[in-house]
Structure formats: C-alpha cells, structure tokens
Amino acid sequence: MTRDNRLDSDDERALVRFVYHEARLLDERRFDEWLGLFAADGLYWVPSQPAQASSTETLSLFCERKPLLAVRIERLAHPNLFSDQPVTRTHHQIGAVLPERSSLARVDFEVHASLIVCEYRAGDMRWFAGRTDYHLRRCAPSSALTDGPDCFEIVQKRVDLINCDAPHRILSVPF
Amino acid sequence: MSAPDPAHLVQDDRVHRDAYTDAAVFALEQERIFRRAWLYVGHESQVPNPGDYVSVSLGPDTVLLTRQADHSLALLHNRCPHRGACLVNSNSGHVARWRCPYHAWTFALDGHLLTVPMADGYDAAFNPTDPALQIARVPRVESYRGFIFASHAANGPGLTEFLGSLASALDNMVDRAPNGTLTxxxxxxxxxxxxxxxxxMENATDLVHPSVVHESSVAAARAHREALAADPSTSQTLQMLLSNGLAMPQWAGVPLHADPHGHVYMGGFYKDGVIAPVRSDPVFDRYRASLADRHGEERTAQILAVDRFNNLIWPNLSVNARFGVLRQIQPVAVDRTRVTSTCFRFDGAPDEMFDLTLQFLNTASxxxxxxxxxxxxxxxxCQRGMADGSLPWLDIRRGRQTDQQQTDGSITAPGTSELAIRNQFSAWLSHMSGASEL
Incomplete structure (x- = not known):
C-alpha cells in the first residue's frame, strides 16, 4: 500500500464494517438487502480460472451484473427452487481486511480480504476458501460515513476461490 | 456375487434400477462401453505444436493427448513403464521428450524408450525395444474435422461409422466458422x-422436465423481463431462462431424432431475440457475410438454418453446434458424475459471436x-430415490406410440417422447451384452 492509498481512520473503520455487514446479510439470507448494496451496474464475479484476467473472454462460476443478480435473488425466494431445498446455511469468515483508496475510474475504495465460507445443506458440509476483492463507490456525503454501511455501493465484488477450477457441486447461494 | 446380466435390466417399457445403482453394473459399463466405444477426448486446437500435450479423460483413464513431431496425434498413458509413476502432473504443457520424475527414464514424444540411467545395472535380457518398456499408447486415435476421438479397443468400426448421422452436428459446428476452423x-x-x-444423458433431451424443474428461474425471469431486456449484456440469459417456460404443446413441437447407434438430437427451441437462430443486426450481418464469402449465400443459409439444441453422441458427449459448445459427461462412480464444458471460437467470426458462446455456458453449465x-x-x-428398493423398475414408455421408424434406420418423435432414453438403452444393451463390437 503506497502512502497515496492510505485512508483516514474513519473511512477505514467504515469500510471494514461494510464488508462485515455484507457477509452477515448473506449468512442471514437477507438477500434483498444484499442485492441493495450493489450499484445499478454492479458486478458479482467468481472466476473459474486462477488469476483470471477477464469476465468477458473466459467462463466464470458466477458473473452477474445487478439486473441479472436480481433474478437470482428473486429465484432464491421461489417455493420450487429445488437446488436450495432445504435452504443452504452459510458461515462467512472474513480476515486480513485491507481497505485502501482506489485509482480506478468511478471507484473510490478497494477492500481486499481473505474469505472462508462454510456451507451446509441436506447433510453435506462444504468449505470454500479464497480472496475477496471489493470495488466500492461512496454514495452519500462523507458526514454519513460513520453512520452505517449504506454509504458505499458495490461496483464489483470478486471472489477468487483457491479451487475455482475444480469440479463443483451445486452452488446455490453467492459467496 | 455373480456378474449382472444386462439383458435382465432393460425391457421395452422399463429399466431396472440396478442399471443406475449397482456398482457391478458400473464396472461392466467401464469394461464394455468406456473401454471399447469411441469417446471424445479433445480438440486439435488444444495441441497446435509438436510436443504440446493436454491431460484428458478416456473412460476411466487420464491420458495424454500429444502432438507428435510429424504433426500426427498420439494418446499416451500417463504412466512410466518402470515403476508406474505418472509422467506429468499438470493439465497441459509442452515437452521435448518425456522424463519420468522418479528415476529419469526418458522417452521420445511417441513414447518409445530413449535412455535408462544405470544402464550397466541391467543384464543382457533387458531389451530397450521391449514393448513392455515403452509408454503405452491408446490403440485408436482419430480426428473428425478437428474433434479428436479415441478408443481403448484395437479393433471395431471406424469413427465415421460410429458417429453415424450425428457427425452432422460436428459438421455444422465447423461449417459455422468463416475460416473453416474452430479454436x-x-x-x-x-x-x-x-x-x-x-x-x-437422458435428461438432455427430456422436454417434459424444463417447465417443471426450471419453474423457479422461468418465474424469476418473467418478473424481471423488462429490466433485463433493455440491457444487451443480460438479454441473452433472460431469453434462455424464459425459453424453458414453453407450454407442453410447444415442447411436443420440438422434433427428436434418434440414430441407431444410441445417438439423439433435438430441434432448437430458442426462437427470440439475441438467441434466435438467424438475426438481423450489425454483428450477425457481418458474421453472415463472412460465412457467405466462404460458402456462398445458398450454403450459408442452409448452415444457419440447422436449428438443433442438444446433439447427444452416445455414450457421453453433448454437442451444441450453434453456440459452439461441448459437454463431456464423465462417469466417476456408479453414483458420481462430472460434466466438463468447453467452448470454441468460430475462427473468422466477429468477436461478439464468441460472447454468445461464453454467455451460453455461464448461464447453462x-x-x-x-x-x-x-x-x-x-x-x-433420483439417485437417492432409486436406493429405495420398494419399486425396482423405472418407467420409460412415454410417447412410445408416436415413435416413427424412418427408412434410414432412425426414429423420430415429438419432443415430449421418452424416445431418447429408450434409444440410449438400446445401444447400452447392445454394448453391455457384448453383442456389439464397438
């Protein structure tokens, strides 16, 4: 992290809290609120290859901008969503959270973190591990920064699983 | 335990659950189907140069598809003849020669033994040209228009005979490339x-299931139809999800075609928007023009008019020529299966055509x-339910009365027929009972 990327401590605290909050929404299956964290063109992306450079030239495990992510979330509430019966329980463990200022266009902050997700459904426990990287945009006056998570929107959430290229059984909920 | 008798497992209208659940039946399938039939292993574009290799599945084995010095293809078993170690441990790579990581025996690209360390440790009976000291080669490897198939059996019908009328699916995929090649x-x-x-394999042309099994994504897509249709990056997925919501008469209108070798194809059911078989927009117009440069207008129209969805080459390959994708269905155990999906650029086509391919697999696979x-x-x-022994048989008779025997040996039926399942079991029984040479 260069000096230019450093954040003041209020921003840093708010960004760390934002990613904790995001993980909690997933674990509590508050998917509508989770979707609400995304910018209108925000991308949720889980590459299928290690160090994948592009979401448009290579296949992905998940690759959905908000309008399509909304279909996935709508589907998660459908009574005949067979692939999520009984519902998937998840536990997100986020560590080594590193927030910094971003030099990307229309992105204010990046947060890099390590992620472990434990998933349980229908008698099967699965573990996933990897990195998660957020591109975030400030979407409220800075005075609101300390008041809650809603002052950032997700421009991109990328999850790089260490076994992204392994054969996977059903992935019914986002990481 | 005695060996299972496949003839007792399949009848005209039903199949015994043991065909899906009995490990002894699975072992027999490995021996009589996956060690004999032609199986798809990879594409020529994966190994363009001599020394290139990719690790591929051939039935129960992982073997090395390699490009030889004379540009021919060879499939080598990934096993050193000395102590059995795997020669390589990566999915792909390039070698000048093979070198075992254990005792450094080296082999030429074609698998023949070059050098053995401590040569003076061997007596005169050690003959470096002994077949048992060479890397074992899969006896039959053949390319059909760039698609490489192989067979563990030294003898049997040729690849073209095996592919039968379903060679047309591979032809159509290649024909869709303006330069005549796929990558x-x-x-x-x-x-x-x-x-x-x-x-x-049975589900891939079962057209009664989509509106039932996929109800949740059809409903969700309908609820968001307007927002998604406006966005070009999502309209393809929207159309794909909506297409599973056809009514039964529409599914019945999708033709099924069964080939005597166990192969099957179904007609297309993507009719609207960006996934329509023929479109009129700047990208597609450019694509069609580049095809016409190669094939002429009339032939181009014929190629684009081939509107099929899944083409199933028995036992375990699904081809979608329009979208340039293949799916290999790989048995791992009687109750465990892997599906590997790969995709191709139509060489010479506008880049945007490949976007459709990626989006197709992202959405579907x-x-x-x-x-x-x-x-x-x-x-x-199904697998868990079949473990319940209360009813040992599964019913496969839907649509039997509408099957139409054609003069060329094929059978056609409305999309709502279980013709494909019956046809696959007909080939299965022929192989499993040892009646077929394949």
Whole structure:
C-alpha cells in the first residue's frame, strides 16, 4: 500500500464494517438487502480460472451484473427452487481486511480480504476458501460515513476461490 | 456375487434400477462401453505444436493427448513403464521428450524408450525395444474435422461409422466458422453431481422436465423481463431462462431424432431475440457475410438454418453446434458424475459471436447455473430415490406410440417422447451384452 492509498481512520473503520455487514446479510439470507448494496451496474464475479484476467473472454462460476443478480435473488425466494431445498446455511469468515483508496475510474475504495465460507445443506458440509476483492463507490456525503454501511455501493465484488477450477457441486447461494 | 446380466435390466417399457445403482453394473459399463466405444477426448486446437500435450479423460483413464513431431496425434498413458509413476502432473504443457520424475527414464514424444540411467545395472535380457518398456499408447486415435476421438479397443468400426448421422452436428459446428476452423478457448467449466452418468444423458433431451424443474428461474425471469431486456449484456440469459417456460404443446413441437447407434438430437427451441437462430443486426450481418464469402449465400443459409439444441453422441458427449459448445459427461462412480464444458471460437467470426458462446455456458453449465443447478439436484434426488428398493423398475414408455421408424434406420418423435432414453438403452444393451463390437 503506497502512502497515496492510505485512508483516514474513519473511512477505514467504515469500510471494514461494510464488508462485515455484507457477509452477515448473506449468512442471514437477507438477500434483498444484499442485492441493495450493489450499484445499478454492479458486478458479482467468481472466476473459474486462477488469476483470471477477464469476465468477458473466459467462463466464470458466477458473473452477474445487478439486473441479472436480481433474478437470482428473486429465484432464491421461489417455493420450487429445488437446488436450495432445504435452504443452504452459510458461515462467512472474513480476515486480513485491507481497505485502501482506489485509482480506478468511478471507484473510490478497494477492500481486499481473505474469505472462508462454510456451507451446509441436506447433510453435506462444504468449505470454500479464497480472496475477496471489493470495488466500492461512496454514495452519500462523507458526514454519513460513520453512520452505517449504506454509504458505499458495490461496483464489483470478486471472489477468487483457491479451487475455482475444480469440479463443483451445486452452488446455490453467492459467496 | 455373480456378474449382472444386462439383458435382465432393460425391457421395452422399463429399466431396472440396478442399471443406475449397482456398482457391478458400473464396472461392466467401464469394461464394455468406456473401454471399447469411441469417446471424445479433445480438440486439435488444444495441441497446435509438436510436443504440446493436454491431460484428458478416456473412460476411466487420464491420458495424454500429444502432438507428435510429424504433426500426427498420439494418446499416451500417463504412466512410466518402470515403476508406474505418472509422467506429468499438470493439465497441459509442452515437452521435448518425456522424463519420468522418479528415476529419469526418458522417452521420445511417441513414447518409445530413449535412455535408462544405470544402464550397466541391467543384464543382457533387458531389451530397450521391449514393448513392455515403452509408454503405452491408446490403440485408436482419430480426428473428425478437428474433434479428436479415441478408443481403448484395437479393433471395431471406424469413427465415421460410429458417429453415424450425428457427425452432422460436428459438421455444422465447423461449417459455422468463416475460416473453416474452430479454436477451443475461454476456459472450462466443471460440475459434479452424486448420481449416475446416464441421468444427465437422458435428461438432455427430456422436454417434459424444463417447465417443471426450471419453474423457479422461468418465474424469476418473467418478473424481471423488462429490466433485463433493455440491457444487451443480460438479454441473452433472460431469453434462455424464459425459453424453458414453453407450454407442453410447444415442447411436443420440438422434433427428436434418434440414430441407431444410441445417438439423439433435438430441434432448437430458442426462437427470440439475441438467441434466435438467424438475426438481423450489425454483428450477425457481418458474421453472415463472412460465412457467405466462404460458402456462398445458398450454403450459408442452409448452415444457419440447422436449428438443433442438444446433439447427444452416445455414450457421453453433448454437442451444441450453434453456440459452439461441448459437454463431456464423465462417469466417476456408479453414483458420481462430472460434466466438463468447453467452448470454441468460430475462427473468422466477429468477436461478439464468441460472447454468445461464453454467455451460453455461464448461464447453462456453471455449477451456479440458474438452469443446471436444478437439473443436478433432480439427478441427486433420483439417485437417492432409486436406493429405495420398494419399486425396482423405472418407467420409460412415454410417447412410445408416436415413435416413427424412418427408412434410414432412425426414429423420430415429438419432443415430449421418452424416445431418447429408450434409444440410449438400446445401444447400452447392445454394448453391455457384448453383442456389439464397438
């Protein structure tokens, strides 16, 4: 992290809290609120290859901008969503959270973190591990920064699983 | 335990659950189907230069597809003849010669033994040209227009005879490339389910299931139809999800075509928007013009008019020529299967045509797919349900009365028929009973 990327401590605290909050929404299956964290063109992306450079030239495990992510979330509430019966329980463990200022266009902050997700459904426990990287945009006056998570929107959430290229059984909920 | 008798497992209108659940039947399938039939292993574009290799599945084995010095293809077993170690441990690479990581025996690209360290440790009976000291080669490897198939059996019908009328699916995929070649690229998607491999092949042309199994994604897509249609990056997925919501008469209108070798294809059912078989927009117009430069207008129209969805080359390959994708269905155990999806650029086509291919597989073949995930779940439920022995038979007679025998040996039926399942079991029985040479 260069000096230019450093954040003041209020921003840093708010960004760390934002990613904790995001993980909690997933674990509590508050998917509508989770979707609400995304910018209108925000991308949720889980590459299928290690160090994948592009979401448009290579296949992905998940690759959905908000309008399509909304279909996935709508589907998660459908009574005949067979692939999520009984519902998937998840536990997100986020560590080594590193927030910094971003030099990307229309992105204010990046947060890099390590992620472990434990998933349980229908008698099967699965573990996933990897990195998660957020591109975030400030979407409220800075005075609101300390008041809650809603002052950032997700421009991109990328999850790089260490076994992204392994054969996977059903992935019914986002990481 | 005595060996299973396949003839007792398949009847005209029903199949015994042991065909899906008995490990002894699975072992017999490995021996009589996957060690004999022609199986797809890879594409020529994966190994363009001498010394290139990729690690591929051939039935129960992982073998090395390699380009030889004379540009021919060879499939080598990944096993050193000395102590049995795997020669390489990566999915792909390039070698000048093979070198075992254990005792450094070296072999030429074609597998013949070059050098052995400590040569003076061997007596005169050690003959470096002994076949048992060479890397074993798969006896039959053949390319059909760039698609490489192989067979563990030294003898049997040729590849073209085996492919039968379904060679047309591979032809159509190649014909759709303005330069006349395909390039495999864009990575790979791999899914796995706890169920028998045949469940995937049977489901792939079962057209009564989509509006039931995929109800949740049809409903969600309908609820968001307007927002998605406006966005070019999502309209393809929207159309794909909506297409599974056809009414039964529409599904019945999709033709099924069964080939005597166990192969099957179904007609297309993507009719609207960006996934329509023929479109009129700047990208597609450019694409059509580049095809016409190669084939002429009339032939181009014929190529684009071939509107089929899944083309199933028995026992375990699904081809979608329009979107340039292949899916290999790989049995791992009697109750465990992997599905590997790969995709191709139509060389010479506008880049945007490949976007359709990627989006097709992202939508249809990821483990997170809003379509495939529900199929995989149903396969797992079938496998668990079949473990219940209360009713040992599964019913496969739907549409039997509408099957139409054609003069060329094929059978056609409305899309709502279980013709494909019966046809696959006909080939299965022929192989499993040892009646077929394949």
């Amino acid at each position: 495999q690229t864009g990575g790979v998607l791999r899914m796995e389910y706890r169920g028998n491999w045949k469940l995937f 990821s483990a997170s797919s809003m379509v495939a995930s529900d199929d995989l779940e149903i396969f797992e439920r």
